[in-house]
Amino acid sequence: MPFPKELPFEDVLSSIADGLFTVDTDWNITYFNEAAERITGIPAEEAMGQKCRDVFHSSLCDGSCALKECIDCGGVISGKSIFIVRPDGERVPVSISAAPLRNARGEVVGGVETFRDLTELHLMRRKVEDLYSVEDIVGRSEALGKIFRILPQVSRSEATVLLLGESGTGKELFARAVHNLSDRRKGPFVAVNCGALPDTLLESELFGYKAGAFTDAKADKPGRFELARGGTIFLDEIGDLPAKLQVKLLRVLQERVYEPLGGVSPVRTDVRVVAATNRNLEALVADGDFRQDLYYRLNVVTLRLPPLRERPEDIPLLTDHFIREYNALQGKCVEGVSEDVMALLLRHGFPGNVRELENILEFAFILCGSGFIQLEHLPDSIRPLEASGYPLGMVGTLEEIKCRAVHEALERNNGKKMATCRELDISKDTLRRMLQRCGEEPAKPGE
Amino acid sequence: MSETIICLACYGDRLASVFDNADEFRFYKVDGEEICPAGRLSLPSKDPLDRTSAILACGVNTLICGAVCRRTQQQFCNAGIAVRPWVRGGVEDVLDAFVQDTLGSLAMPGCRAVADGGAKPGMSCCRSGKGFGRQRAGAGGDLNKSNKGRRS
Numbered sequence: 001m002p003f004p005k006e007l008p009f010e011d012v013l014s015s016i017a018d019g020l021f022t023v024d025t026d027w028n029i030t031y032f033n034e035a036a037e038r039i040t041g042i043p044a045e046e047a048m049g050q051k052c053r054d055v056f057h058s059s060l061c062d063g064s065c066a067l068k069e070c071i072d073c074g075g076v077i078s079g080k081s082i083f084i085v086r087p088d089g090e091r092v093p094v095s096i097s098a099a100p101l102r103n104a105r106g107e108v109v110g111g112v113e114t115f116r117d118l119t120e121l122h123l124m125r126r127k128v129e130d131l132y133s134v135e136d137i138v139g140r141s142e143a144l145g146k147i148f149r150i151l152p153q154v155s156r157s158e159a160t161v162l163l164l165g166e167s168g169t170g171k172e173l174f175a176r177a178v179h180n181l182s183d184r185r186k187g188p189f190v191a192v193n194c195g196a197l198p199d200t201l202l203e204s205e206l207f208g209y210k211a212g213a214f215t216d217a218k219a220d221k222p223g224r225f226e227l228a229r230g231g232t233i234f235l236d237e238i239g240d241l242p243a244k245l246q247v248k249l250l251r252v253l254q255e256r257v258y259e260p261l262g263g264v265s266p267v268r269t270d271v272r273v274v275a276a277t278n279r280n281l282e283a284l285v286a287d288g289d290f291r292q293d294l295y296y297r298l299n300v301v302t303l304r305l306p307p308l309r310e311r312p313e314d315i316p317l318l319t320d321h322f323i324r325e326y327n328a329l330q331g332k333c334v335e336g337v338s339e340d341v342m343a344l345l346l347r348h349g350f351p352g353n354v355r356e357l358e359n360i361l362e363f364a365f366i367l368c369g370s371g372f373i374q375l376e377h378l379p380d381s382i383r384p385l386e387a388s389g390y391p392l393g394m395v396g397t398l399e400e401i402k403c404r405a406v407h408e409a410l411e412r413n414n415g416k417k418m419a420t421c422r423e424l425d426i427s428k429d430t431l432r433r434m435l436q437r438c439g440e441e442p443a444k445p446g447e
Numbered sequence: 448m449s450e451t452i453i454c455l456a457c458y459g460d461r462l463a464s465v466f467d468n469a470d471e472f473r474f475y476k477v478d479g480e481e482i483c484p485a486g487r488l489s490l491p492s493k494d495p496l497d498r499t500s501a502i503l504a505c506g507v508n509t510l511i512c513g514a515v516c517r518r519t520q521q522q523f524c525n526a527g528i529a530v531r532p533w534v535r536g537g538v539e540d541v542l543d544a545f546v547q548d549t550l551g552s553l554a555m556p557g558c559r560a561v562a563d564g565g566a567k568p569g570m571s572c573c574r575s576g577k578g579f580g581r582q583r584a585g586a587g588g589d590l591n592k593s594n595k596g597r598r599s
Contacts, residue, residue: 042557050556053464054535057514057555062458062468085465087533087558089517332494333518369494370467 019094019117022101023052023067024110039094039117041086052113057085058096059371066098067111074100074108081118081338081372093118093335093372122336126324129317135177137170138321141311147174147303154301155181160253162238162298163276165305168355171276172234174305178274179232187231190224190271194245195237203245204261213262223260225252228271238298239279239290246291253297273298308350308357315345318354322361323373330365337364337373344375348382403438406431451477452485453545454502456512461537464555466515467495473538474505482542495519503528511541513555533558 003009013020019036021029029052032044040047042055053061059082060066066077076099083091094115101110129138134148154161155178163171172191179189197205204213208223224233235241241249252258253273257266275298284290308314319342323334337345350356364377375383406424413419421431455462456469463469474485490501499522502510509529523530534541536553544550551559 040557046556051535054513054555055557057465059465059467061464063470085514085516087514087555089515089520091516091518330496332496333516369492369497 017116019115020112021047021052021056022110022112025071025108027052027065027067029055030110036115039092039115040084041088056113058082058094059084060096066096067100067113070098071100071108071111076100079339081336083335083371084115091333091335093122095339125316125320129320135173135180137173137177138317139311139314140317141306141314143306143311144314147305151177151303152181154178154303156183157301158272159300160272160298161274161300162281162302163274163305164281164302165276165278166307166353167278168353169278169305169307170354171278171305172236174303175232175234175236175274175276179234179272182232182272184231184272188228189232189234190228191234191236192224193236195240199242199244202242203248206245207248207258207260209261210263213260217262220260225258225269225271226267230270232272232274235273235275237277237279238275239277239281239284241290243291246294250291250294250297253294308353312346315357316342318357319345319361322358326361326365332365333370334365334368335370335372338375340375341373341378344378344382399437402434406434406438451508452506453477453482453509453511454505454507455538455541456510457538462511462513462535462541464513464535466498466512466519466532467493469498469512472498472502472505474507475542477545482546496522499523499526511545511550514558 013031014034016033017035019039020031020033021036022031024030028049029047030049032042032047032055034044036047037044040055040057047055052067053065060080066080066082069075070077076097078097080096081093082096083093085091095118096113096115098111098113100108101112103109128140134151137144137148139145139148151174161175161178163174165171175191176189179185192202192206194202204221204223206223206225208221208226209217211217211219235249248258252269255266256270257268259266281290281295281299285292285295308318319337323336326332327334345357345360352359360379360382361373363379364373368374368377406420409420409423410417413423417428417431421428424431426434453475455473455475456466457463457471457473458469470489472488472490474487476483476485486505488501488505490498492498495516495518499519502523503526507528509531510523511531511534513533513535515530515532520530520532531545531550533555534544534550534553535555536544541550541553544553
């Protein structure tokens with residue numbers, strides 16, 4: 001739609017809230033509106049006629065100019081997150097859009113760039129994060145909101161808490177939150193991963209032993225229950241607890257006593273138990289792998305932690321949270337993630353949940369020292385393949401690509417080797433050799 | 448007469464418009480009336496902290512650069528390095544201006560006062576505490592008489 005000729009075009013440009021400047025084909029500024037003056041801190045009369053890079057001072061100005069990209073490719077750029085540096089030394093996060101300018105004959109005569117100050121938005125995000133966080137847990141989703149609402153009351157009670165959730169959903173964070181919000185907060189918080197230790201060792205770790213209980217047990221050793229006295233013990237991976245220890249734990253929960261290895265008299269314990277698992281305890285009970293009575297003892301208050309894919313609205317908050325944390329830890333000035341990175345994160349399934357998001361951002365922090373995290377800073381596992389420059393399935397060594405092709409063909413053919421051979425147009429022997437090389441089948445002697 | 452090492456944060460053959468964007472740091476030894484190249488440093492890391500540390504390790508007295516954020520500048524200042532920010536131009540022009548004490552003439556638009564060092568408190572700093580710039584033997588010295596042919 002053409003702009004009405006009778007309207008004062010310059011007044012319209014001056015009145016818009018976004019910064020706007022135009023350049024000629026030599027990158028000299030030909031127009032600089034009032035918002036641009038305000039955001040950059042540079043008066044229009046000083047900016048006019050100057051190279052845009054000397055005025056804009058953006059993270060793209062040396063070698064990655066958005067305007068140049070638009071003019072060279074004839075396209076437009078929209079909503080790219082970058083930062084500019086003002087003359088007072090302030091880094092200002094902005095979102096830019098750029099497009100080439102053409103004359104009536106269609107010839108490129110320059111470019112136009114608009115930019116929006118994101119400072120307020122960032123401040124608002126920070127306030128929202130503060131609003132939607134309990135202890136170190138960040139989230140604004142309804143699923144998490146329900147837990148947040150009951151967490152203080154649950155924590156203040158002495159009830160045993162069972163945390164259920166997939167790996168990476170933050171079970172230990174919740175356990176710590178329960179401890180920190182309880183009257184036991186001044187006591188110790190002791191975490192034990194029940195799946196990480198062999199059965200025999202786990203028993204002595206949890207309950208301790210007496211001198212002489214076994215060879216080399218020269219002195220008494222307090223167990224984790226003893227170390228957690230007056231505080232909270234967090235039993236992670238409780239679903240992996242061996243049957244023998246399930247009985248002992250049941251006794252602790254029922255009678256508040258246990259016997260250390262080699263001990264002859266029961267020891268009274270004063271701990272609050274928070275347990276967690278990513279396994280289906282009900283199914284384990286049904287299969288006879290987990291004691292029903294222990295399950296009901298643990299299941300006084302059950303909190304189901306939703307996986308990240310069920311609460312995508314938390315991804316921006318969590319992203320900001322981790323960026324702030326890593327900035328503080330590593331002394332960096334990463335402003336955030338670009339719009340396309342955020343779009344990608346929102347589309348991702350996050351099988352590893354919050355831990356996976358954290359790992360992705362930690363990786364990005366290695367490559368991105370300042371400014372906004374862009375697609376190229378992300379690990380290959382999440383980065384769209386077009387950004388890495390390779391078509392689908394063509395990443396890796398030739399051998400890896402072949403293995404992937406064989407594996408995928410097998411999957412498509414439900415594991416039927418003859419059908420796979422027909423699809424790949426290879427002989428049975430070739431398929432067998434491929435599978436051996438890819439480690440899918442053991443090599444026969446002599447091969 | 449003390450020897451001074453200056454560092455130019457460059458993009459190609461000019462100063463990078465933003466310190467963080469510099470793809471090369473060029474070092475020059477200033478000894479009396481002479482400016483001699485003293486090496487170049489290309490850092491793959493864009494991390495401001497890495498860059499600051501690398502420049503500090505090179506024994507630099509003065510950094511000349513384009514736009515720089517307060518935090519990075521403060522890091523240099525804390526380490527006793529004088530920073531002459533908000534300067535633009537080709538490497539040769541910048542060196543000439545440095546020798547002639549006219550870096551202010553290469554200030555970026557709207558940044559003249561800052562580049563001259565008088566506008567913002569805390570924006571200038573140096574080892575000697577006498578303001579930034581080249582440490583010179585005499586204020587009125589004719590320092591650039593013989594240095595032009597010595598840099599490359």
